[in-house]
Amino acid sequence: MDTIKLTIDNREIEVEKGTTIFQAAKQMGIDIPALCYMKLDNLGVENRPGGCRICVVEVEGRRNLAPSCSTVCTPGMVVHTHTMRVINARRTVLELILSDHPKDCLVCPKNGRCELQDLAARLGIREIHSVENAAVSTYKKDTSPSLKRDMDKCVMCRRCETMCNDVQSVGALSAVNRGFMAVVAPAFEQRLVDSNCTFCGQCVAVCPTGALTEVDHTGRIIQALMDPTKKVVVQTAPAVRAALGEEFGMEPGTLVTGKMVAALRRLGFDEVFDTDFAADLTIMEEGTELLDRLGRFLGGDKTVKLPILTSCCPAWVNFFEHNYPDMLDVPSSAKSPQQMFGAIAKTYFAEKIGVDRKDLVVVSVMPCLAKKYECQRDEFKVDGNPDVDFSISTRELASLIKSANIDFLSLPDEEFDAPLGESTGAAVIFGATGGVIEAAVRTAYEIYTGKKLDRIDFKELRGLDGIRHATIDFNGTPINIGIAHTLGNARKLLDGMRAGMYNFHAIEIMACPGGCIGGAGQPFHHGDSSVIKARMDAIYREDAGKKIRKSHENPYIIKLYEEFLGHPMSEKAHHLLHTHYFDKHD
Amino acid sequence: MPNYKMSLLCCGGTGCRASESVRIVERLREEIAAAGMDNDVQVVVTGCFGFCEQGPIVKVIPDNTFYTNVKPEDAEEIVKEHVVKGRKVTRLLYEDPDTKKHISDSKHMGFYQKQLRIALRNCGFINPENIDEYIARDGYEALAKVLQGTPQEAIETVKKSGLRGRGGGGFPTGLKWEIASKSPGPEKYVVCNADEGDPGAFMDRSILESDPNSVIEAMAICGYCIGASKGLVYIRAEYPLAVKRLQIAMRQARDYGLLGDDILGSGFNFDIEIRYGAGAFVCGEETALIHSMEGKRGEPTVKPPFPAESGYLGKPTNVNNVETFANIPVIFLKGSEWFASIGTEKSKGTKVFALAGKINNVGLIEVPMGTTLREVIYDIGGGIKGGKEFKAVQTGGPSGGCLTKKHLDTPIDYDNLTAAGSMMGSGGMIVMDEDDCMVSVAKFYLQFTVDESCGKCAPCRIGNKRLEEILDKITKGKGTMEDLDYLKNLSKVIKDTALCGLGQTSPNPVLSTLDNFYDEYVAHIVDKRCPAHKCRALRVYAIDPDRCKGCTACARACPAGAIKGEVKQAHVIDTEKCIRCGACFDKCKFNAVIVQ
Amino acid sequence: MSKIKSLDELRQMKARLESEMDIREKSNNPDKLVQIRVAMATCGIAAGARAVMNSIIERVEREKLPVIVTQGGCMGYCYAEPTIEVKRPGEDPVVFGHVNADKAMEIIDKYVLHGELVDGILPVNYQTIQEKI
Numbered sequence A: 001m002d003t004i005k006l007t008i009d010n011r012e013i014e015v016e017k018g019t020t021i022f023q024a025a026k027q028m029g030i031d032i033p034a035l036c037y038m039k040l041d042n043l044g045v046e047n048r049p050g051g052c053r054i055c056v057v058e059v060e061g062r063r064n065l066a067p068s069c070s071t072v073c074t075p076g077m078v079v080h081t082h083t084m085r086v087i088n089a090r091r092t093v094l095e096l097i098l099s100d101h102p103k104d105c106l107v108c109p110k111n112g113r114c115e116l117q118d119l120a121a122r123l124g125i126r127e128i129h130s131v132e133n134a135a136v137s138t139y140k141k142d143t144s145p146s147l148k149r150d151m152d153k154c155v156m157c158r159r160c161e162t163m164c165n166d167v168q169s170v171g172a173l174s175a176v177n178r179g180f181m182a183v184v185a186p187a188f189e190q191r192l193v194d195s196n197c198t199f200c201g202q203c204v205a206v207c208p209t210g211a212l213t214e215v216d217h218t219g220r221i222i223q224a225l226m227d228p229t230k231k232v233v234v235q236t237a238p239a240v241r242a243a244l245g246e247e248f249g250m251e252p253g254t255l256v257t258g259k260m261v262a263a264l265r266r267l268g269f270d271e272v273f274d275t276d277f278a279a280d281l282t283i284m285e286e287g288t289e290l291l292d293r294l295g296r297f298l299g300g301d302k303t304v305k306l307p308i309l310t311s312c313c314p315a316w317v318n319f320f321e322h323n324y325p326d327m328l329d330v331p332s333s334a335k336s337p338q339q340m341f342g343a344i345a346k347t348y349f350a351e352k353i354g355v356d357r358k359d360l361v362v363v364s365v366m367p368c369l370a371k372k373y374e375c376q377r378d379e380f381k382v383d384g385n386p387d388v389d390f391s392i393s394t395r396e397l398a399s400l401i402k403s404a405n406i407d408f409l410s411l412p413d414e415e416f417d418a419p420l421g422e423s424t425g426a427a428v429i430f431g432a433t434g435g436v437i438e439a440a441v442r443t444a445y446e447i448y449t450g451k452k453l454d455r456i457d458f459k460e461l462r463g464l465d466g467i468r469h470a471t472i473d474f475n476g477t478p479i480n481i482g483i484a485h486t487l488g489n490a491r492k493l494l495d496g497m498r499a500g501m502y503n504f505h506a507i508e509i510m511a512c513p514g515g516c517i518g519g520a521g522q523p524f525h526h527g528d529s530s531v532i533k534a535r536m537d538a539i540y541r542e543d544a545g546k547k548i549r550k551s552h553e554n555p556y557i558i559k560l561y562e563e564f565l566g567h568p569m570s571e572k573a574h575h576l577l578h579t580h581y582f583d584k585h586d
Numbered sequence B: 001m002p003n004y005k006m007s008l009l010c011c012g013g014t015g016c017r018a019s020e021s022v023r024i025v026e027r028l029r030e031e032i033a034a035a036g037m038d039n040d041v042q043v044v045v046t047g048c049f050g051f052c053e054q055g056p057i058v059k060v061i062p063d064n065t066f067y068t069n070v071k072p073e074d075a076e077e078i079v080k081e082h083v084v085k086g087r088k089v090t091r092l093l094y095e096d097p098d099t100k101k102h103i104s105d106s107k108h109m110g111f112y113q114k115q116l117r118i119a120l121r122n123c124g125f126i127n128p129e130n131i132d133e134y135i136a137r138d139g140y141e142a143l144a145k146v147l148q149g150t151p152q153e154a155i156e157t158v159k160k161s162g163l164r165g166r167g168g169g170g171f172p173t174g175l176k177w178e179i180a181s182k183s184p185g186p187e188k189y190v191v192c193n194a195d196e197g198d199p200g201a202f203m204d205r206s207i208l209e210s211d212p213n214s215v216i217e218a219m220a221i222c223g224y225c226i227g228a229s230k231g232l233v234y235i236r237a238e239y240p241l242a243v244k245r246l247q248i249a250m251r252q253a254r255d256y257g258l259l260g261d262d263i264l265g266s267g268f269n270f271d272i273e274i275r276y277g278a279g280a281f282v283c284g285e286e287t288a289l290i291h292s293m294e295g296k297r298g299e300p301t302v303k304p305p306f307p308a309e310s311g312y313l314g315k316p317t318n319v320n321n322v323e324t325f326a327n328i329p330v331i332f333l334k335g336s337e338w339f340a341s342i343g344t345e346k347s348k349g350t351k352v353f354a355l356a357g358k359i360n361n362v363g364l365i366e367v368p369m370g371t372t373l374r375e376v377i378y379d380i381g382g383g384i385k386g387g388k389e390f391k392a393v394q395t396g397g398p399s400g401g402c403l404t405k406k407h408l409d410t411p412i413d414y415d416n417l418t419a420a421g422s423m424m425g426s427g428g429m430i431v432m433d434e435d436d437c438m439v440s441v442a443k444f445y446l447q448f449t450v451d452e453s454c455g456k457c458a459p460c461r462i463g464n465k466r467l468e469e470i471l472d473k474i475t476k477g478k479g480t481m482e483d484l485d486y487l488k489n490l491s492k493v494i495k496d497t498a499l500c501g502l503g504q505t506s507p508n509p510v511l512s513t514l515d516n517f518y519d520e521y522v523a524h525i526v527d528k529r530c531p532a533h534k535c536r537a538l539r540v541y542a543i544d545p546d547r548c549k550g551c552t553a554c555a556r557a558c559p560a561g562a563i564k565g566e567v568k569q570a571h572v573i574d575t576e577k578c579i580r581c582g583a584c585f586d587k588c589k590f591n592a593v594i595v596q
Numbered sequence C: 001m002s003k004i005k006s007l008d009e010l011r012q013m014k015a016r017l018e019s020e021m022d023i024r025e026k027s028n029n030p031d032k033l034v035q036i037r038v039a040m041a042t043c044g045i046a047a048g049a050r051a052v053m054n055s056i057i058e059r060v061e062r063e064k065l066p067v068i069v070t071q072g073g074c075m076g077y078c079y080a081e082p083t084i085e086v087k088r089p090g091e092d093p094v095v096f097g098h099v100n101a102d103k104a105m106e107i108i109d110k111y112v113l114h115g116e117l118v119d120g121i122l123p124v125n126y127q128t129i130q131e132k133i
Helices: A021-027 A084-099 A115-122 A159-167 A202-206 A218-226 A244-248 A257-267 A275-298 A314-323 A337-353 A370-374 A394-403 A425-431 A435-449 A487-498 A529-545 A555-565 A571-577 B014-018 B021-034 B072-085 B131-136 B141-148 B151-161 B173-182 B203-210 B212-226 B240-255 B286-293 B322-334 B336-340 B373-380 B414-419 B438-452 B458-475 B481-497 B501-505 B508-516 B518-525 B553-557 B583-587 C007-028 C042-046 C049-063 C101-114
Strands: A003-008 A011-016 A038-040 A045-047 A056-059 A078-080 A147-149 A174-176 A183-185 A212-214 A231-236 A271-274 A360-366 A390-393 A467-474 A477-485 A506-510 B006-011 B041-046 B058-061 B065-067 B189-194 B230-236 B271-277 B317-321 B350-357 B363-368 B390-395 B401-404 B428-433 B541-543 B593-595 C034-039 C067-072 C084-087 C094-096
Touching: A003 A021, A011 A021, A021 A056, A038 A159, A045 A159, A056 A084, A084 A115, A084 B458, A084 B481, A159 A174, A159 A202, A159 A487, A202 A212, A218 A360, A218 A390, A218 A394, A231 A257, A231 A275, A231 A337, A244 A394, A257 A271, A257 A394, A271 A275, A275 A337, A275 A425, A275 A435, A275 A555, A275 A571, A314 A370, A314 A487, A337 A360, A337 A370, A337 A555, A337 A571, A360 A370, A360 A394, A370 A390, A390 A394, A425 A435, A425 A529, A435 A467, A435 A477, A435 A506, A467 A487, A477 A487, A487 A506, A555 A571, B006 B014, B006 B021, B006 B072, B014 B021, B014 B240, B021 B041, B021 B072, B058 B072, B065 B072, B131 B212, B131 B240, B131 C007, B141 B212, B141 B322, B141 C007, B151 B173, B151 B212, B151 B322, B151 B336, B173 B212, B173 B317, B189 B203, B189 B212, B189 B286, B189 B322, B203 B212, B203 B240, B203 B322, B203 B350, B212 B230, B212 B240, B212 B317, B212 B322, B230 B240, B230 B286, B240 B271, B271 B286, B286 B317, B317 B322, B322 B336, B350 B373, B363 B373, B373 B390, B390 B438, B401 B438, B401 B508, B438 B458, B438 B501, B438 B508, B438 B518, B458 B481, B458 B501, B458 B518, B481 B501, B481 B508, B481 B518, B508 B518, B541 B583, B553 B583, B583 B593, C034 C042, C034 C049, C042 C049, C049 C067, C049 C101, C084 C101, C094 C101
Parallel strands: A003 A078, A231 A271, A231 A360, A360 A390, A477 A506, B006 B041, B189 B230, B189 B317, B230 B271, B350 B428, C034 C067
Antiparallel strands: A003 A011, A038 A045, A056 A078, A147 A212, A174 A183, A467 A477, B006 B058, B058 B065, B350 B363, B390 B401, B390 B428, B541 B593, C034 C084, C084 C094
């Protein structure tokens, strides 16, 4: 390792060549304030446009101040991180940023968790010099089913742009306009719904201010819970239980399944169900579809499309509808667990309890913002009534719990309600990248080979590498599996596949880093990849602790097929549990 | 080819074309044909002569007669009198502003006497659309010579010449080439920065319009030196004539094998492509320029890495400005010692300036480094228009500073201008007289940088806007002395923290006017008075009772009903009601309305 | 158009092209050159000034003489046309009258190149147009 020596704040340090001043200072425990800077270790992504100029430091011999985030250390460099010249510059620049920022902190969605607010407190800003009627840059508000843009609050940190372009390769967001009116927006300042935005929400996940936030449905949920004529049921996605605790100060990776169920019950939901149940159902349908296609393919049917692509992730569905319209028949036609749950709840369950679907409100708690978009897609409605009425994020659930004065930490562990609350370990791992395909393999293997698996953990499918592949031996038949998380990696994988680089039978794709555990509706992890890792461990821990770990062994799933659906891919299953895709390419 | 006995050189630069020089050329050719002299007399369209104040220019060769302010209808007289009969058309000759004598030969005009033309050597002399004329003037000989030696030798020559970047930064050109040549990589690029953006500046445009081959030749030399086979000219689309001439020159150079594969039998391959800019000022900054060429948003990135290490498409890239390139062939033809003998200790050679503002001889000039501001303004520029008093000169474009009388004897070079609180910049030079309000001048430049900021970094995006707002407040008489402190602090912080050269220099007009014209700021704030009477909100109109004839014109023109008075008696302005629109001032035929 | 393949070829080409630019090059440094002005008013042309001028220009170009040839208006010596005025660097101009092509060659051989005066000098009793201006 090539190293160099330099001096920061009168202390000498030896760092790896190429290290920035900011990182070198961090290694010494010196915390340089910054705003636009963001480093996502697990993605190898560093956002350092050098735009906010808050992290400037004094470098001896240099005429002006240096942005520490993007200035590489040189041998013998002498750096001062907190001189009066530096402090004055930081305060003056922050004051400028605040002078062009709305002062509505009290009702801002980011109130209390805003990086700009924190910074203003840290640098002790008490006054903003400005002339009477000083200009402020204002922009049209933009609300989509998932995301809200209030770009008056944009500080041009460009993190969202980095996520949208570099990480997700979606390219919906970029800087537009010049100078004082410069802002990040879709091309031509279109609305997000008119752009090729996938609603993955990774922009929201990194926005330091209230410029990009999720559409808040907590008010609608309260209204529904207040309404005596409505029966309100809730489903919770697997990744939620691995992260919700963070909102209440618990360590990342703490599983709070039981407390979450208890809290939902106290909030007044009539039934507390589990999306995991629908995840098991997804495996039944998707796994069967895989085996069907695989069987025909191995039998020499040239018309069959392989690999099969998973379709649980709504941002990924949006992504291929926009970018790969020629491949609409390649992904599995199985609906996502959220929508399968909605379809079953408003038919099977509604019939069971004798409630009209219009009086049954289905709420989902998701780690995801694209789910908000998904549940209002027209094909998931019957006579205008959606299968899933509202989708709220992990963060929104935490906010509901807090506003109801529920002491989350001291709640007892409670169990999900039957019949839609029972699930297997296979369903739990849906929350992590590689989990869906592992769950599918557990079931497909046993059905295909007719043999019991002697091992249930497929560790070769796990991990945080962006693109992974593995070959699973289906009793002599090698099944090639590809996995990608983040849409940028998905694009690489698909383009590589088109170029003939890969030969896969099945591919799992998740739009968010780490899969749903890193979803945009989760508690903010501020780019700390150890948080993602801890949540992932929690997911696999929950799986390992489950009595039943294969979807096809879920007794309630078996019962559902017996009582209602018949068999996987039956006509009824097709009608309720499968969907089709649209060409959204401009 | 015919041996012409006489040539009429007619300026085909953008400025003169706007004054019908194309029509003048047509008319001259018609008249010459009518006189049956087409085989004896040729009409040559050249690039800019520089003396734009007096354009369109027609220069008669061989007797060097310099006709000024020529109109198409003058063509007949020029041909019938001068060409046929040999009698000069006196009324079209330049009149010396001091002696009031006509001067026929441009060499005897003050405007040209102190100039030394290196970068502009062929401007106004050759036909830019004919490569033969460039070759006849030793064109491409420098390239041929360089190709016979090693790149290291050529780089050494450029280094020894002391040439520094003419685009504003003043970075030693030879060193820049050396760094790019040492950057590893099989694929490198030579970029010519023709994104000239300073208001009123047209040095680069003129060179490309008048002598495009000098830039092409220099780019090829640079390509050989750094190991690049591809050149890119980034030029603003608002320069259609420069683009056209460059395209013609490139085509002709390719035909002669001076661009393309195996140039001059040396085995060296080099060709050039033109890339169009949309005219954003910030795209003159080299990293922003590169991003723009890559199809990305034209905004700068933090340096290092410098383009020489990672530039266009991440490849080592050498970016030089048009004027810098135009100097290169001469350095090889005349030697680095010759070049280094011109100029000052640390600034060698000459510099082209676009003279503008309140000066008699507006135009494009080239002077040796070390020439004083006084020589430029008075000897070449012919002094201040209308005999007014010199107040300040703004150098370095919108981010330069305003220099005053005390700087007039400063020899112009990179270091002296910087030390005086301004900068060389790309060569804009705007002269101001006693009627210019320095607070308004600072505000004007800030408006420009606010308009042209890319918005990437906070100090430039928001800070410049705030500077502009405070300056505006002061010009409206609403400023406070605390504003001045904040103005100063904010300016310093912006300089200290902005990302690129644009932001780091944008407060210069504020700081230099605060330094040199502090009293003027104070007058606006404390006395609510604009000493130059420029700031409308601070004007106080009054009527001189001795001059007022009582014609009532002013009272009728006043939209605020602020003027009272009987017919044929002196009128009075009620300053409380007056909205300072100036309508009375414009209306009064007797100069009775005065501004206090 | 043929490609230029070497420095030598470039120089040969330049030599060919130079003559066209010659008058412009010379006019750039007129003070160092001999200036010959041929009176080309109606009287001069009628007396054959154009032929004289052409012969001078041809000779100058052929031999690459440091001479700049211009045409002038009537010098007032109509009786002696064609007339030419010759100004050697740093010297006062001399006017020759009744110049034909042969006389012109003689003037070039002797006066222009070597400063030896020849017959036919007219007394100078006028200001040139240039001086007047």
